[in-house]
Amino acid sequence: MPNIKEFLFSVDYGLGKSIGFHENLETWIKAELDKSLVDDAGRKVAENQVDIRVLLSSKYGDLKQTYPRLARQSLFLYIYGLVEYSLNELCDIIQREMGLALSHKDLKDKGLQRVSLYLKKVARKRLPGFLKEKNELGLLNFVRNQLIHNDGVLNSDRKNEFKDKLKNAPSFKGISLCDATSRISLEQEFVEGTVIRFRKMFMELGEILDARFKPFDAKTEGTS
Secondary structure (H helix, E strand, O other): OHHHHHHHHHHHHHHHHHHHHHHHHHHHHHHHHHHHHHHHHHHHHHOOOOOHHHHHHOHHHHHHHHHHHHHHHHHHHHHHHHHHHHHHHHHHHHHHHHOOOOOHHHOOOOHHHHHHHHHHHHHOOOOOHHHHOHHHHHHHHHHHHHHHHHOOEOOHHHHHHHHHHHHHOOOOOOEEEEOOOOEEEEOHHHHHHHHHHHHHHHHHHHHHHHHHHHHHHHHHHHHO
16 A cells, blocks of 8 residues: 555654744744743833833733643634544545445545544454544534634533533643633644654554555455
């Protein structure tokens, strides 16, 4: 299955590069905000324009929350989209290589759940743990939808739903609900942990598909 191996390698490479970029971005944001705070505070206090305590508690306090939040949300949405797109492409490659009539698009589910079901049918083996865990996939899908449609701000019904999903997916760390803003809060640990999970999932998926395709590859070589 050369096409599948090459494809999975390219996906893993993209995931690895994205997390490296994010780590550098978080470091840069913190350094730039700290530098701006020192420069601006020194000038304004010297000019008697503002009390340093007011400056620390307002403008820069907000910025140090806002910029990391935007960076983490953006990375999470990018990663989720990349994984969903890649898994859909993988299903298309498998269908084409095996000459299957059934497409993942023919199944009723959507998103990662639909891909998981299709791969289970095709691989006929136990899928990587992450693809089997409906609670984990459900939490990620919920977070993705709320970030896209509501900037992560939850109403009372969604708050309860989010808390239930968190309770049912305790392995995720670094994700919570900010009571002051009713917004989903993503820490660096959550975003990077999600990337690690996805990379492990693709690696295990490659091993499973390799075992599934070996008889198929041998049969194809024998008839060529």
